[in-house]
Amino acid sequence: MTKIDRRTERLTDALRRAGVRITRQRAALLAVLARAEDHPEAVELHRRAEAQVPGISLSTVYRTLTALEAQGVIQRHQFAGTPARFEHTETAHHDHMIDVDTGEVVEFANDRIERLQAEIAAALGYDIVHHRLELYVRKKARPGTDQG
Amino acid sequence: MTKIDRRTERLTDALRRAGVRITRQRAALLAVLARAEDHPEAVELHRRAEAQVPGISLSTVYRTLTALEAQGVIQRHQFAGTPARFEHTETAHHDHMIDVDTGEVVEFANDRIERLQAEIAAALGYDIVHHRLELYVRKKARPGTDQG
DNA sequence: AGGCAAATGCAAACGATTTGCAACTGGATC
């Protein structure tokens, strides 16, 4: 069993557990999500799913994404000024760097930042429900390189 | 000269410097922004401005907010699942905690987190253009208190 | 006071997402 198969199964099981039917359309979308190594938006996922189920509607994609998110097996990221992007949550928690020039998303994780966040919230009498840390970045100018 | 007056002047000057006319509507909105100690959304700012200029349109509010943001004298915050909120940038950089139950916004700043962010980006060959750190939080359960 | 570019209010367009609805279908039950 490949990594992709394992992921697909995890997503499928999550829906089944929630009492949600696995239709052709949903199976296709789950496969697409399992295969994705990037952070695609809904329209892009729809485009990819259409390869397997021509005519699948965008509404169905959105509805299924919402269901998967509710089960906690995918995450919805709302980066600044762009449509929401999605990723499966098989991997451990991480934050994101977004290249403002290319839109490329790089993942990173840092325990010290996580701990500091919890401390700050605790000091003010709060527990963190979730957080969002996004670094909007630009490739460092290399000496002798024109960045036009 | 009060703190509010100083803030109003700063906003006004920023617009003038950008070659933007100070109309009655804009003067009202600038006063509202200068007076705001919270993080109001556009509709709320519009409501407050209407007290001074009845009939001021929401479009004008949005247009002026966009101009002020372009001049860097106010900031637009897009918190998860809510309309954008605005604040004047007179105070130093800070991040935000959003109470998920009440919508209340608390500001905080932490140098160590700022430094860690810069280190992380640098290690991957990036410079930070700007960042977004939002802690979505809930009041700590006090012992003996039922949280519904 | 006169003139013109910039700003206004309105209504209509916008883009991402959600929803109402009638037709269809998965999959448990017999």
Next chain:
DNA sequence: GATCCAGTTGCAAATCGTTTGCATTTGCCT
């Protein structure tokens, strides 16, 4: 394996926050 029906589909229309086109008004420089 036929039956059944709640869950699901595709479509079109609605939604929400925000932006924009346009005809009219207005700051403000001369």
